[in-house]
Amino acid sequence: MSKPLPRLPSVRDLIKLYGLSAKSQLSQNFILDKNITDKIARCADINPAQAAVIEVGPGPGLLTRSLLDLGVQRMVVVEKDARFLPTLHQLADAAGGRLKVIHGDMLRVKHDQLLELLGQTPARSVDQDVRFHLVGNLPFSVATPLLAQWLNHLSQKSGIFANPDTSMTLMFQDEVAQRIVAPVATSPRGRLSIAAQSLCHTHIAYPLSASVFVPQPKVNAAVVGLTPLREPLLKVPFSQLEHVTRFLFSSRRKTLRRTIKNLDPQYLPLIDQCGIDANLRAQDLTTEEFNTFAEVLMQAKVPLPP
Numbered sequence: 001m002s003k004p005l006p007r008l009p010s011v012r013d014l015i016k017l018y019g020l021s022a023k024s025q026l027s028q029n030f031i032l033d034k035n036i037t038d039k040i041a042r043c044a045d046i047n048p049a050q051a052a053v054i055e056v057g058p059g060p061g062l063l064t065r066s067l068l069d070l071g072v073q074r075m076v077v078v079e080k081d082a083r084f085l086p087t088l089h090q091l092a093d094a095a096g097g098r099l100k101v102i103h104g105d106m107l108r109v110k111h112d113q114l115l116e117l118l119g120q121t122p123a124r125s126v127d128q129d130v131r132f133h134l135v136g137n138l139p140f141s142v143a144t145p146l147l148a149q150w151l152n153h154l155s156q157k158s159g160i161f162a163n164p165d166t167s168m169t170l171m172f173q174d175e176v177a178q179r180i181v182a183p184v185a186t187s188p189r190g191r192l193s194i195a196a197q198s199l200c201h202t203h204i205a206y207p208l209s210a211s212v213f214v215p216q217p218k219v220n221a222a223v224v225g226l227t228p229l230r231e232p233l234l235k236v237p238f239s240q241l242e243h244v245t246r247f248l249f250s251s252r253r254k255t256l257r258r259t260i261k262n263l264d265p266q267y268l269p270l271i272d273q274c275g276i277d278a279n280l281r282a283q284d285l286t287t288e289e290f291n292t293f294a295e296v297l298m299q300a301k302v303p304l305p306p
């Protein structure tokens, strides 16, 4: 068991000390209640002996402290805003080698760099006993592109997803969280639901009211847990599935038959070939049906829908 962190200034005091006012363009909404960050950290279901944790957007570092308090031995944080670096480096010093800090944009950070800082090189042969956890109170403005990028990595078993157990415990605005976990035939179901559920089990781990954030955003939030499926439903390149979902969800209120007829009728026989009822709307299809259609399209070698 690792030593507890030495006493550090409170995050509230650090924010005052460094004059860290929130920048809305970086989606900065902080959580300053350690009971809440402790609970988010517990949602990640971390076994400290095996875990290598990557936290995105640590800001002043309260969730980082909660993760370290669990006894995590290997952790990297990626923060875009340089104003937080002094407080994060102070925390890294206190954590005695357990925490590394990257100043950068998570959309651009190379996974090889993350792996190296977590003591895992080369990327293609990561230690299968290490369990990677991607955790973060994500910047709402880039949360969806980040998730799409990670799902793409997961589909290729690349980077930090080379290990099939890599889990994600991520905060999204509630509306996005509901889309990720949406079951068949519900209104939030859409492209993001299919992309996530083709590769992962998804669940809402912790709903949070907007009032727990400083400054308070206009919308509530939720922590979503995503754990890779042992047998992914996705059998085609991720980009092919994305193309198919964009096509079929292009007119949400119309039946598939109407959508397809309007866009390109040559796909109608292929829908029938998959045993999919063309009188349904896209949101009524199962994740398996989307994946079957994507596969049939690929095998038929017809050009992808526009």
Ligand code: SAM
Pocket: 026, 027, 028, 029, 030, 031, 032, 056, 057, 058, 059, 060, 061, 062, 063, 078, 079, 080, 081, 104, 105, 106, 107, 137, 138, 139, 140, 142
């Ligand atoms: N983890 C802190 C908390 O819970 O209080 C801060 C969360 S705040 C919602 C999002 C954080 O992500 C901010 O610190 C922001 O500067 C950072 N951020 C924004 N865009 C980023 C990006 N592309 N890559 C890495 N960090 C980013």
